Amino acid sequence: MSELNERTEKILRAIIQSYIDLNVPIGSYMVTRRFSFGLSPATIRNIMAALEELGYITQPYTSAGRVPTERGYKHYVDTLLKEYSLSMNKAIIHELFNRLHGIEIDLQRLINETSKTLSFFSSYLGIVTPPRAEDRTLKHIRVIKYTSNKALSILIFGDDTVKNRLIDLERVYTQRELDKITNYLNISFGGVSLSEVKDRVAYQLSRESIICDRLIAKSLMVCKELISMENEDILMEGLTGASNLPDFADINEIKDILKAIEDKHLMLKLLAQVDSSEGVQVFVGLENIIPSMKKLSMVVSTYTDGMDAHGTIGIIGPTRMNYKELIPIVDRTAKTLTKVLSESQ
């Protein structure tokens, strides 16, 4: 509660919530009309002056209403997250579940649908990253002869998704040899997480001069190549209704978001900030990461695939988005996604 007493706190929240609802500078009279604090506008005025002094709100110009500052939003969001008595409309919960249920089979589609759903409920940009490749475990590896100098390699992951690639061989191998490679790889790396595999391959390759077994060396090279293809960090977004919202009447906000979408690297940089152990996290004002995103905020949470890997979901919207409504939505979506994925195991 820091430097604010309960009443001041309440009024700050009233101002911020009003501003979020109306998108208009909030004056003292406005506050008394919308909330029944049993206080006169004059009193509110005094408190507002104090809140301005403390940097929570500000006036766009002399004798205008007050608008929350970044600090104000941060404080507001903090109290929201602390209380966490955020309730949700039953209908929304239901709709949410329905949207994600029944497409467990295809992770890609599920991720896609999730981003659309987030976007649909928020009217802003929905972002979803797939479960981090590095966390996924390898279940089974197979290398099959294809042509004389090409082999088809297949990775099956813990969640039964499959990745594969044709790899070039520098000499002719028999299927028998390939089976030996396969065998070795499965024994070494079956059930191991990709990041672990990476480390082990690097270590073993460094020792390889001692072992001197050509086939095993080759196996490791194959493995290295296979894993390297897992680095791509796909990232889905949706901007479904963003264009409808009056919020975005200011064209520059749309431009800012579009600019963000353009550059996946920026996005990843943004998501790198997310702590996977916590629940919902809110980042108000993204300018410390991307200068042009000064007036944008991000609400994120993490989910797991029911195994070991976790991914990130969230939304990006204007700083003055409706946190009260959106925090539970992101929270719920993350939980629903985790549930759906766990069940499909």
Next chain:
Amino acid sequence: MSELNERTEKILRAIIQSYIDLNVPIGSYMVTRRFSFGLSPATIRNIMAALEELGYITQPYTSAGRVPTERGYKHYVDTLLKEYSLSMNKAIIHELFNRLHGIEIDLQRLINETSKTLSFFSSYLGIVTPPRAEDRTLKHIRVIKYTSNKALSILIFGDDTVKNRLIDLERVYTQRELDKITNYLNISFGGVSLSEVKDRVAYQLSRESIICDRLIAKSLMVCKELISMENEDILMEGLTGASNLPDFADINEIKDILKAIEDKHLMLKLLAQVDSSEGVQVFVGLENIIPSMKKLSMVVSTYTDGMDAHGTIGIIGPTRMNYKELIPIVDRTAKTLTKVLSESQ
């Protein structure tokens, strides 16, 4: 040349090109200043009145300059496509090639990069569809035992891309049986296009009661399932610089494009119009397909993957986009893509 004589034609083109350049209603005086026709404004005025009569241009209000109508644009584009003396900046050709060269390996990335490139050069929405799955030929099929009731099926296509999926088996098969299935499928469908495979599977399944060979029936079922997964029509887009362009100062145009992106179905409906045998095609005013896209146009062309399959690339932008510049860009991009794909075979 229809109802217009050469001089009138020239002036119509001057007006449209000026409007595209300046985005401002074009008056008679303006035309004489920007082009040296050796005619006075008064003469131009008479011709303009005639052009308005014919429906090629219109006045936003009494005594304003003229603006092209949809009909005007169509006529303009037709003459552009007929002449086809459209030249391109060497630097752009070079840049274009560089962007697409060297990533032949990964079709997905190539498509992605192409859409970004189109978007980059046009500042509008770039669209690229992958080579039509139905046109692709099947090179090799394999079914591998995975667990007692699951098998891993692998399709290798003519272009060496690989698709796979885990399929459920209703009883336990030995690898020997699966090999037999594999064998049968390869003999039947190796080198055949997917659409052809589809037909044949349907036909053979209808005759299957006669053959009565359980394994073959199962093979066909497997094949059917495998192919059905090929139906997804992925579609990449980019909107890289669109937000920078002054054209889009009108927020509604951005909204229209965003709305289009939202709905892949609409997009596919749009692209269904494209004739794969022709070169560059231009669709002015997309309202007959999607009402909200009245003020948008599409410039498209097709490419092939060096084998039998062809895909579509193009851009969608405001009706008053710079066709003169963008038609060659789309044309060139399609050709570059075809070239890059053919070389990587």
Next chain:
DNA sequence: TATTGGCACTCTTCACAGTAGAGTGCTATG
């Protein structure tokens, strides 16, 4: 001492009017 009503003041927003300018159509003329 905290709260409140009253009051003068500030700043934006909106409507309205007036003007400059670009462009037109028409007509008379070379």
Next chain:
DNA sequence: CATAGCACTCTACTGTGAAGAGTGCCAATA
């Protein structure tokens, strides 16, 4: 047939003034 001239139209811009929302301060009050 092309053109110069002219009266006319409509927009875009500018400035002004009034309405309104809101403030800060001060004195009165519980």
